Amino acid sequence: MARFLLVHGSCHGAWCWRDVVPILERAGHEARAIDLPGHGDDTTPAAEVTLDLYARAILAAIDEPVVLVGHSMAGYPITLAAQMAPEKIDRLVYLCAYVPKPGLSLADMRRAGPRQPLLPAIETAPDGVTFRFRPDMVGEKLYHDCPEGTVDFANAHLCPQPITPQATPIAELDRWNGVRKHYILCEDDQAIPPEYQAKMTQDWPEGTVTRLPTSHSPFFAAPAKLAERLMEIATT
Template identity: 55%
Template structure:
């Protein structure tokens, strides 16, 4: 059985995996989730958050090699972790995430997408250091197929997202290239366009491409199905 470490996306925290963790454990795996700096219960000030800080928080949480899954923006810090310490990672799983291209930032990659639906649903802070979802647009953009209870749970816990980590170019080399990796495309995503996810997934081996018929939040829309897919990927080796 595998040991999973699950990493949340923008504005979220370890809390977003609440329904997936028991499903994975029920399948016989070890599974846990992490709050990145300034997310969830972590109180790091927004002004201090960097991509390197995200990366190091992930690596500091790993004692024995893990299957490292990252949702949405977490595609960047999980890739950075693989580049710095590949022996800590059995496989990367990009869950409807940005799959980094060396030399580009997340913002660079978002601008390459044919559509940018996220921009209509967020607002930047007055100090320019962060952005956050517009509350009345959050459901349509992130959770359109999720249960009402889960949407309320999420909206009560969302925090501002530091911009600097997403504006930082990531340099990747042989360590990341050699790390086993999979991509899960979410076909009804209203945040990262599914067609752009297809473009990113095309860089993965055909046998490492998967798909779910959900929104950008499969951890709430179909936690059992997501756990089963993670299980399938881990068992495939």
């Protein structure tokens, strides 16, 4: 039996794992999805949300070592959590996620990418504290291969994304280096370019990078395939 802790990406919440958690549980595993501070049902004011707060929320949700899965933006907080308390992490799984480099924020890494396909879908709030995804573009950028009804469901749940966590670099990754890692690259991703995902993991050991033929949202597009892949990773 494996223990999974699932962490969402920008503007999302625990709700995005609705189809994956039951599959993992039916297979005999423990699976839990959490809302990061300022997301979903968590009421932390956006102006108070930090990358450190994200990481501490993740660690607070862990009683025994877990397979920690981070989607997209969550590559940063799961990395910081592993840097802070590697003994709590059995292994890390980056699901079409940013893999941090020391001294670079997520925003820095996004700008360093070969292209930024998600940029037209982002609207920054007038106060500069948050951004959101344009409702008319999320289908094209995030859910284009997902079942009917996904866009409406997502638009009813998507929330403003605090900007500070994405503008914060991680200074050191020495303790993170010793944690086992796996990357799931999504080949039809219209948010984080697949070629950039490949570049971020180009020096990873053989067998630690696998692929799914999906969009940026495999938890909706192919939940059974994603769950199967996570179980394979957890038991390998």
